[in-house]
Amino acid sequence: IKGLNILxxxxxxxxxxxxxxxxxANVTGVDISDEAINFARxxxxxxGIPAQFHRADIFDWMEQAITENLKFDRVFCSYGVLVWISDLKNWAKLISQLLTPEGKFVLIEFHPFALYFNxxxxxxxxxxxxxxxxEENGVHDYVAESAETLCPKGIIEEGVKDFQNPYRSYEFYWGINEVxxxxxxAGLRIEQFNEYPYSNGWGGFEGMRNIGGGKMVQPEGMPRMPLMYGVLAGK
Known part of the structure; x- marks a missing residue:
């Protein structure tokens, strides 16, 4: 990826x-969270690693980038992002328009089938x-719930130990076919689609086991199922 422009x-x-x-890579990151972008900067x-970070709604940012004729060799999305996308068709269309003629879109995401379970x-x-x-209680503290797989040494800051979110959240669930x-x-060609029997970092279910490298799998003896998937698409 050396020398590539990545969004x-x-x-x-x-x-x-x-x-x-x-x-x-020459990387541009976009996120709606003030706190996240301030931390990233x-x-x-x-x-000492240079990158550009923008605090913006991604739909607004992509539309503006298109008017400025910005193009990227790769567009990348990862882990728990699609539940915040309200319009999947427009999302895909804007991504396609931002890619160079030889550009690729890469998505790694938690599998929607896993979200069928409590x-x-x-x-x-x-x-x-x-x-x-x-969700009336908003986004829960999934980092703390995943313990050492997402939080170094399982340490939770004292101020967020009993975190409660007063703001409701709105989430959207998309099946594999919809994605x-x-x-x-949007004019993209699916080059690869892969499913994985583990989840990177996220241990959102009872009895999940860390098999190394932050890979979380189901409890011992439970039939395996896809917990994560990846998509590679090109112009």
Whole structure:
């Protein structure tokens, strides 16, 4: 990826963004969170790894980037991003327009089939959910719940130990067919689609086991199922 122009959408705190920059890419990260982008900018300064970070709604940012004729060799999205996308077709269309003629889109995401289960591995949710899912208690502290896989040494800062979110959240659940079809309809060609029987970092269900490298798998003896998937699409 050395020398490539990469756009990282919903980059959060920028660690993955800077990892790409560390390998020589020219990276731009975009996220709606003020706190996340401020952290990312400071991390870039502290580490000496250059990257551009923008605090913006990704739809607004992509539309503006298109008017400025910006193009990227790669567009990258990763881990827990699609639940915040309200319009998947427009999302895919804008990504397609930002890619160079030889550009690629890369997505790594938690598998929607896993979200059919509750935390106790019981079938609970409708796979074909439509519209916004409103959570009155907002986004929970999934970093703390995943312990050492996402938080170094399992240490949780004292101020957020009993975190409660007073702001409701709106989430959207997209099936595999909806994700792939939105990319195809946007003019992209699916080059690879892979499913993985583990989840990187996230241990959102009871009894999950860390098999090394932050890979979380189901409890011993439970039939394996896809917990994560990846898509590579090109122009």
């Amino acid at each position: 990282h959408l919903q980059c959060n705190s920028g660690q993955d963004t800077l990892s790409l920059a560390h390998y020589g 400071q991390l870039s300064a502290d580490s 935390a106790q591995w019981k079938p609970h949710y409708d796979y074909f959910r439509e519209g916004a899912i409103i 792939l079809n939105s990319l195809i309809q």
